[in-house]
Amino acid sequence: MTTPSIRLDNVLDHLLDAVCLVDAEGRFVFISAACQSIFGYAPAELVGTRMIDLVHPDDRARTLEAAAAIMRGVPNPHFENRYVRKDGRVVPIMWSARWSEEDGVRIAVARDITALKRAESVRTALLAISEAAHVAADLHELFRDIHSIIETLLPARNFFVALLDDARDTLSFPYFVDEHDSAPQPIKLDSGSLSARVIRSGTALLLTADGNGTICANGEFGAGTPSLDWLGVPLIARGDTLGALVVQNYSGDARYTDADKQLLQFVSTQIAAAIERKQTETRLRHIAQHDALTHLPNRKLFDDRLQAALDHARRAHSCLAVLYIDLDHFKQVNDSLGHAAGDRLLHEVARxxxxxxxxxxxxxxxGGDEFVVLLTGIKQAAHALLVAEKIRAGLQRPFALDAQNVSTMASIGVATYPEHADAGHALLRVADQAMYRAKKLGGNRCWMALAELAE
Structure with missing residues (x-):
């Protein structure tokens, strides 16, 4: 059997990795055909050129150090650096290289590891998003963390999140970072905006400008700076669309591609799950800290805020006041109009x-028909009494309930720090006692705590 004559260079040209020979001066003397798909240059364009000229400027120093070590006879089978392609894109390369003393050349094999690096980045991003969902204090902090994570995957200098309010059919923009424009006001879902289009369709949208043109991306808000690229993906959790995540470019330094769209779509599922988790936590925290009827802070949250205000007042040597409010003859409203009307009255009183x-x-x-008010940063006790009087007069105006006007009045007690007490529970007790003094005097009045009440 006759062995066919095979040219080695033809074999090398069929490899997906690029095989290179570099002389002692660092110039290419041979490079296989794969260099065109990896570096963007034809082999004839690279032969005779300096290898280091293609290396990313930030990686040149350590690349030269690695090359010197190889020429000293130390093989390097796993060296990574970045090259700048002919089209200007940066490509990560994994090199396996050794020095041939007999031939006086470095023999190296170059592999494009863009896909590998991106896969590693995505895995890292998914883990970071999951961690952010657990550690972020609130939604804004979560959005800020997500923004930072997305920037590790693609250019995201201009980034915003649009959230859907199903009950009102509106979009709000709780996180909006843009180098030209400020956050827009909420818009209707049927506004025809690009964000609404993504949310209504449930599909990603990539718009890119041709040539020197622009697309009117921020024009979706009525006014704004036109951008070159606009990329938005829906945020879908358990079949429900929560909103959209959007990035956009104003310059040609970095353009978005279908690969970027697919990448953002892939991580959007984890992002949507993180947002849903944080929204649920926020709702549960609100329920735990607020009154179910009026949505005002409950006693626990009020006590926490009072303690924080007292701590600040002590450090700043400032004053604060507590008003204790009780409606006069509220039971008569419940007895004559029913508890449903009484609940509506309490809701309106809170407003x-x-x-x-x-x-x-x-x-x-x-609880019941008792309310409290914490006034911080007041100049003197008399100011707290003025606010109390404003509230008393406001509550005296009739309330419209079930097509009839209902009148109510209130007794209000006022206590201040540091005059009447220096602890939260003591301030509330003194204000409560002052309120009962107002009731005993006939109600519908404000009463400032006396020094003897505080003792």
């Missing part, structure tokens, strides 16, 4: 009290 104070203050429900 009216909240409308009389600042966002930085806290309104809580102690």
């Amino acid at each position: 009216r009290i909240s409308g009389c104070v600042r966002e930085s203050d806290t309104v809580g429900r102690m």
